[in-house]
Every structure is written in structure tokens, then in C-alpha cells.
Amino acid sequence: MAMVPADAAAKPPPDVEKPDYASQNGSVPNSTAPSGGGGARGGGVVDSVVARWRREDMLDKSPLALHAAAAAFAFVALVLAASNQHGNWMQFDRYQEYKYLLAIAALAFAYSLAQAVRHAFRMRRGVDPVPAASGRILDFVSDQVVAYLLMSALSAATPITNRMRSAVINSFTNTTAAAISMTFLAFVALALSAMVSGYKLSKQTYM
Numbered sequence: 566m567a568m569v570p571a572d573a574a575a576k577p578p579p580d581v582e583k584p585d586y587a588s589q590n591g592s593v594p595n596s597t598a599p600s601g602g603g604g605a606r607g608g609g610v611v612d613s614v615v616a617r618w619r620r621e622d623m624l625d626k627s628p629l630a631l632h633a634a635a636a637a638f639a640f641v642a643l644v645l646a647a648s649n650q651h652g653n654w655m656q657f658d659r660y661q662e663y664k665y666l667l668a669i670a671a672l673a674f675a676y677s678l679a680q681a682v683r684h685a686f687r688m689r690r691g692v693d694p695v696p697a698a699s700g701r702i703l704d705f706v707s708d709q710v711v712a713y714l715l716m717s718a719l720s721a722a723t724p725i726t727n728r729m730r731s732a733v734i735n736s737f738t739n740t741t742a743a744a745i746s747m748t749f750l751a752f753v754a755l756a757l758s759a760m761v762s763g764y765k766l767s768k769q770t771y772m
Contacts, residue, residue, distance in 0.1 A: 627761050628704065629684040635754035636677035642670040642747035645740050655737035662721040663741065666748060669718040673751050676711050680704070704762035708755050715752040719745060 646667040649657040657663045687693040693700050722745055730738045 626688070628758055629681055629688060631754045631758040631761070632677045632681040632684060635751045635758070636674055636681055638747045638751035638754060639670050639674035639677060642744045642751065643667065643674055645744035645747065646670060649737060649740040649744070651735075651737050655735070657741070660725065662725050666718040666722045666744065669714045670744070670748055670751070673711050673715055673748075673755070676707065677751070677755065680707075701762060701766045705759060705766050708759035708762055712752055712755040712759055715748055715755065719748055719752065722748075 646657055646663060649655075649663075657667070683693070683695065695703060722741070726738065726741050726745060730742065
């Protein structure tokens with residue numbers, strides 16, 4: 566009886582080696598696998614276009630939102646200032662600084678409301694009552710002018726209010742401080758609107 570070496574019995578013959586199941590499990594050889602570079606570039610272009618559309622849409626809607634916010638803040642400041650009457654020295658109209666604040670708040674409210682109505686009409690009908698080139702200049706200049714007037718009113722009313730509140734804090738001084746705060750928020754809204762209109766005007770200039 567022939568003896569078979571132990572190492573020869575443990576090693577399977579070459580024809581029964583483990584087969585390659587790559588073709589059966591759905592894998593693709595490296596030589597035929599797609600690189601995917603074109604898809605990545607295409608996705609980047611689409612993403613940039615979508616981001617640009619969103620940015621332009623936001624810039625298109627922001628004048629309406631900012632002017633509406635400025636009108637709301639100015640109206641609240643106007644109401645607070647006009648109703649702040651408590652007799653004796655606690656009369657809003659006894660102080661030139663507060664009368665100036667009241668007048669500028671009324672002007673800012675009227676201007677911002679008119680601009681908000683104009684931009685709402687433009688977005689709803691697709692037609693701007695003011696020609697595009699003139700409208701951008703109007704937005705840029707008038708926003709800056711009204712924002713500057715609001716800041717000047719704040720600069721006039723804040724020091725006297727601080728002096729009053731250092732001596733006494735009551736409903737008159739609290740209401741005055743609230744009116745100043747609302748005026749400041751109206752200024753911020755118009756300042757942002759001026760930045761947006763300035764950006765649009767610069768794009769129009771360099772196109």
C-alpha cells in the first residue's frame with residue numbers, strides 16, 4: 566500500500582482552489598468602473614446655480630421685508646412718543662429733542678410704508694411703478710437720507726433721556742426709552758435696506 570505524504574493530503578489540488586465570485590456578487594472590475602468626475606462637476610454647477618437663484622430671490626424680496634419692518638418700528642415709536650403725556654414736566658411735547666424724534670419717526674413711517682407698498686406691488690404685478698434704474702437710485706439715496714435723520718433724532722433724544730433716567734425712572738422715562746429703542750430698530754432696518762440697494766446699484770453700474 567502506497568504512503569501519501571501528510572503535506573500533500575492537506576493541500577487541495579490546483580483545480581479546486583477558491584473560485585472568484587466577483588462576477589456573481591455585482592462588483593465591477595476596476596478597469597470598467599466609472600470615475601464619477603463628470604457627475605461631481607455637474608453637481609457643483611447645479612449647486613452654484615441654485616445658490617445664485619436663492620441669493621437673487623432673497624435680494625429681490627428683502628426691500629419689501631426691510632421697509633415693512635422699518636414702517637412697523639417707526640409706527641410704534643410714533644405712537645409711544647405721541648401718547649407719552651403724564652402732566653407737569655412729564656409731557657413729551659415740552660422737549661424739543663422729543664418733538665424732533667416724533668417728527669422723524671412720522672417721516673420714517675410714511676416713507677417706509679410707501680416703499681413697502683411699492684415693492685409689494687412690484688412683486689405682485691411684476692412691474693415697478695418707478696423705472697428700474699431710477700428706482701435703485703431712489704432706494705439707495707432715500708434710504709440713506711431717512712436713516713441719517715433717524716440717527717440724528719436718536720442722537721438728540723438719547724442724552725436727555727439718560728439724564729432723566731439717572732434721576733428718576735417712571736412711566737414717562739420708560740416710554741421714552743421704548744420709543745428711542747423702536748426708532749433705533751427702524752434705523753437698522755433702513756440701513757440694511759440701503760446696503761441692499763447699494764449692492765443692486767453697483768451691479769447695475771458695472772454690468
